[in-house]
Amino acid sequence: MSVLIFTENWDGKFKKLSYELISYGIEIAKKLNTSAVALSIGNVEDDELKVLGKYGIKKVISVKDDRLNNLVNQAYASVISDVAGKENADIVILSNNYSGKALAPGISVKLKAGVVAGAIALPSSFDPFTVSKMTFTGKADTKIIIKSAIKIITLSQNSFEVIESPTDVNIENISIEMKDADFQTEVKDVQKIKGKIILTDAEVVVSGGRGMKSAEHWGEIEELAELLGAATACSRPVSDEGWRPHEEHTGQTGKIIAPNLYIACGISGAIQHLAGVAASKCIVAINKDNEAPIFESADYGIIGDVHKVLPELIKAVKDFKSEG
Amino acid sequence: MNFEFSEEQLMIQQAARDYAQRELIKDVIERDAKAEFPTEHVKNLTELGFMGMVVDTKYDGGGMDTVSYVLAMEEICKVDSSLGVIISVNNSLVCYGIEEFGTEEQKEKYLKPLASGEKLGAFLLSEPEAGSDATHQRTTAEEKDDHYLLNGTKNWITNANCASTYVVIAQTHPEKRHKGINAFLVDKDSPGISLGPHEDKMGMRSSDTHSVMFTDVKVPKENRIGEDGFGFKFAMKTLDGGRIGIAAQALGIASGAMERAIQYSKERKAFGTEIANHQAIAFKLSDMAVKIENARNLCLKSAWLKDNKKPYGLMSAMAKQYAADIAMEVTTEAVQIFGGYGYVKEYHVERLMREAKLTQIYEGTSEVQKIVISRALLRD
Amino acid sequence: MKILVCISNVPDTTTKIKFVDNNTKFDTNGIQWIINPWDELALTRALQLKEESNGAIEKITVINVGLIDSEPTIRKALAIGADDAIRINAEPLDAYSVAAQMAEVIKKDPYDIIMAGIESSDYNGSLVGGMLAEFLDIPSVSSVSSLNIDGGNVELSREISGGKEILETKVPFLAIVQKGIAIDPRIPSMRGIMMARKKPLNVSEPIEVDSLTEYSVYELPKPKSKCKMVDPENVKELIDLLHNEAKII
Structure with missing residues (x-):
């Protein structure tokens, strides 16, 4: 035994x-x-x-x-x-x-x-x-x-x-x-993701939705993720639009994840999306629309424009880290 | 009585819903703003078989019944009525008439490519001075040796530009009045056909509507549908069936607006609670639901009668008039529930309201439907 | 070449879930059933492969373990484009018994490629595909996000913890697929829907096999406590809350 x-x-x-x-x-x-x-x-x-x-x-x-x-x-x-x-x-x-x-x-x-x-x-x-x-x-x-x-x-x-x-x-x-x-399968090539946290392994995930407006705005998501040692993710419309790769799609038919902290930026929180992240221990939602359903599932919420809130949040995390 | 749908009917409904909710929704607002023809969607829906879904499989159609057609139209029109009218015109006005009244040669040559969606068709009845009143056709089809010569102008023609095949109603024997009217199959690229400018419509803006002018357009005699003088009856019969398509379209517009209104009123808060909890809103939703259920039943009953080869003209007139009128009421109330958000394009309901208006007008106004219904009631 | 796609019959993903008999049974009342979304992506890719194969892939078969009430879902797969279907007439008790049932049938009539979705949206087990490969003693490749056939060679990419692998294998093998293998499931055409009833749906009687697990009690997750709002002008407060209250950073 x-x-x-x-x-x-x-x-x-x-x-x-x-x-x-x-x-x-x-x-x-x-x-x-x-x-x-x-x-x-x-x-x-x-x-x-x-x-x-x-x-x-x-x-x-x-x-x-x-x-x-x-x-x-x-x-x-x-x-x-x-x-x-x-x-x-x-x-x-x-x-x-x-x-x-x-x-x-x-x-x-x-x-x-x-x-x-x-x-x-x-x-x-x-x-x-x-x-x-x-x-x-x-x-x-x-x-x-x-x-x-x-x-x-x-x-x-x-x-x-x-x-x-x-x-x-x-x-x-x-x-x-x-x-x-x-040994019937032969590995030809391994593409290790260097310096990036794997989404399904991550303890913290920073995720962006349609509210991010375009692929160019992902710099903020990535910066916050890096500061928090987090993986990046996205909602389905974002991967459908080609702003982010399909590997990052979390939700009903994408990845189902359960990090300790999930930060949803500009994600309205459609039921299909929530299905993939509902098991997260703590959800933070940032959305300009105070009626967005994501707030129903979130533990902490900020009602505001993600493009204004994210830089502030990045700054606050930097301050927090430097204070130790 | 059996109100159960078959597995196939449910599958078609789901297929239409999936396409509408997954694909049409993506660019519907943009296409509406730009009044852009949905070429790509027409191609995809053709591949899926929607363009000739009610035509017999032996003529390359989908072989579906009218009930399925109603279910599909409702789902498509919840999102995009411009696509709905393109499908409806091709199926119920163009294909239906050829399949029902055309010769085998006409079916082979014209129906097959229309039913498979390889080509699109248009139905040319309305004129600048004769809309739903088909008896006063000014367009003439003069009989020559082996052909007819078409002259005149048709108005408000859906699919006018994208269609390859026209079904044209024209007067051959003016002295016989409506008994002198004929229906013709006309190739759109025939010499002498010209198009007016794209109509800048209030709604259904991405469907392609023009006036069409005929100047000495030669049409071979074998392209006449039915006996000489059959044209008026042809048009009336075809419109009987066409009304089911438009009724289902209006139904879709109404139920699409209600779905959005229900969702919004469960999310939006006012005075400390979701607005759905205010009776003023809840009762609006209740009224919508009853109207929509009635409209749906009228549509499905018309379809069932048609599928079972029973007279359906009266029922389809009721369905068309009622569904169109309640679509206008329901969409107006939906905009009201959305308040300011309802008045801007992002939330779809203002577009549904604009689309609803057209269902009260085309393929026989609500008033014309009431003429049809009341005459049937008063007939001895 | 023949491809087999395993499909599971699951409640529509937007369905409200309820339980009965003191929360020991899933309430199937009023449930609309669908093909498990990941299995549907597998089927979609299988159909694309067949179309690209110039006749090298002759047939796509779908297999399901279920009672007669799963037939509408199977016919949906036929409407989408599968050529024929096998239903093993048994209640799907657990992943092990389902895989064992399938293996029994497949052994008698083997396939070159077997595909299964990475998990089912009801029990989220991620087990059947891998178990089936083991029963059949063929290699399995998990978390496959692309699959291409070039002559006799099959190239797949799969996600692993830490990145992506490109690998090659020969038939027969079993691919457990995830999103990426196809993006959207295929919508059935009118013709496909008409044909669905005309295609063979072969019912196979089950063997005796014990399940190894059973579902005992279901519980709906406790409702979340109310969302605490933070002033957008003072996001530092959020950091304090995450640090001191939630204790996660």
């Missing part, structure tokens, strides 16, 4: 996301009186692996293999399933990000393990094993019971607090035999 946590790295480094997963997994292990094990796949130096100890993990299994430098769904799912078997894991935890979404289904079939995708809290009960997630694109939350012996949880980003409890880490480097059949 153990809880296995898949910790993802980015060019050999961990991010807050991984610490969040570890904190979550350790909490579950404590409640079940069992141990938690972290699994790292790819080339991560032992020094970096030790960082995970800060969050209370005692055992880290590391699988270093050049063939695993890119995320190959089949190969990764095989490795995680193998390690889960070796560790006798009955709970496997991943993030509900691109990687988790790519891997959880394969692991589920391999281990015949039920999945709760996008969990938003610790299990509310262990017997039956019950976990909550958002359904109907943010319109409801639902308790899901996993009936299988092995359980998989993919944790929604920013839904669990990082808890520090430093401990010594025991690193186990293992190698896993891999089948060629697991």
